[in-house]
Amino acid sequence: MSRTIRVLVADDEPMVRAGVRAVLSTASGVEVVAEAGDGHQAVELTRRHRPDVAVLDIRMPGLDGLGAAAEIRRAVPGTGVLMLTTFGEDEYILRALGDGAAGFLVKSGEPEELIAGVRAVADGAACLSPKVAARVIAHLADRGAGAEAGRRAAARRRVEALTPREREVLSFLGAGLTNAQIARRLRLVEGTVKAHVSSVLARLAVDNRAAAAVVAHEAGLVPPSGTAAE
Template sequence: MIRVLLADDEATVRAGVRAILSADPGIEVVAEAADGHEAVALARSHRPHVALLDIRMPRLDGLAAVAEIRRAVPRTAVAVLTTFGEDAYIARALADGASGFLLKSGDPHELIAGVRAIADGAAFLSPRVAQRVITELSGDRLARADRARRRVAALTGREREVLALVGAGLSNAEIARRLFLTEGTVKSYVSTILNRLDVRNRVQAAILAHEAGLADGR
């Protein structure tokens, strides 16, 4: 059972997200918070697998809560509930250890898939927001693409295959099945890739894969 903490200062949003997640018998919303301080406290007490945090919350905003939860409960993966108007916060959330970005008004199946992927250790970028994430971080996109390709060129062929699948949002288990490897081997590959690319987490690796053209097969 995937245990989820849901934090949003709007009760109607929490109710909607909770209803979607509750449709999956493998997901349980174990706690809800209306502000960032409460979210951190509940993360410490409930130790959920995944914390879904809105960005704009009173007392302690979602971005500060991301960083605090990652420090206090490192085994809890944190995903940001976002809207199209909040692109400016993406880089900071990534730097603070967010594992994904889920669109509040997105497809319910996508929300469930995102929670499952993040709980399984994968990065997840809502497809409708993925390009905006990349654009926010890109600056000079051609220059960044060139730098990304040079960084990725240092990887072995197998490491690039794994990175491409990380960029596609696959979990370790899914990558293992796709490449006919053990899950432990994939975990080792991912750890090596993060170290060699000097990125902090799978989301940053996934974005680098997109920038280098790996995730879309170029």
């Protein structure tokens, strides 16, 4: 029998919490075990309930989502963190990417993205919503030539070590696609894609998919038009 994924939901807006709970209640094997209205409460309830995944609003009064995520990673390292964001929060997203957060979803995204994100983080993977990936791409473009020349050259050298198939997979990671979405694009079974992703992360020496996506952007691996949306 498969295990039940236990989830904590933290947002200062009760209606948002109710919406997240309602979406997750439709997923088999997923249970919301606690709700928090601020970051401090999220940390306390995570210590108490030890959920598999903490879904945190990136902006909350008192201790914000990024601060709560850092506390949770220290206090309960077995709990994965999935951040909920809205547009216009690029600096928060990039800061959290640098800190190695497990996943980012936009509040206005599809319910299926939330369920898939929770499952991915519970499995120890990372997820980057296509809409969030688009914001990261735009932010990198706004920095002039993207990354500094040295970083761009270093990223290209790292990517050259990948096989052609791995580079293709990396480009889709850069668009924020899930393993299932990549499998459909490449007409592969999901297990094969998972193996390719693991190999890409190892060869690039990065901890998660979000970090790999940044390398893809810096190396200029732009996915085909329309890739970021299913």
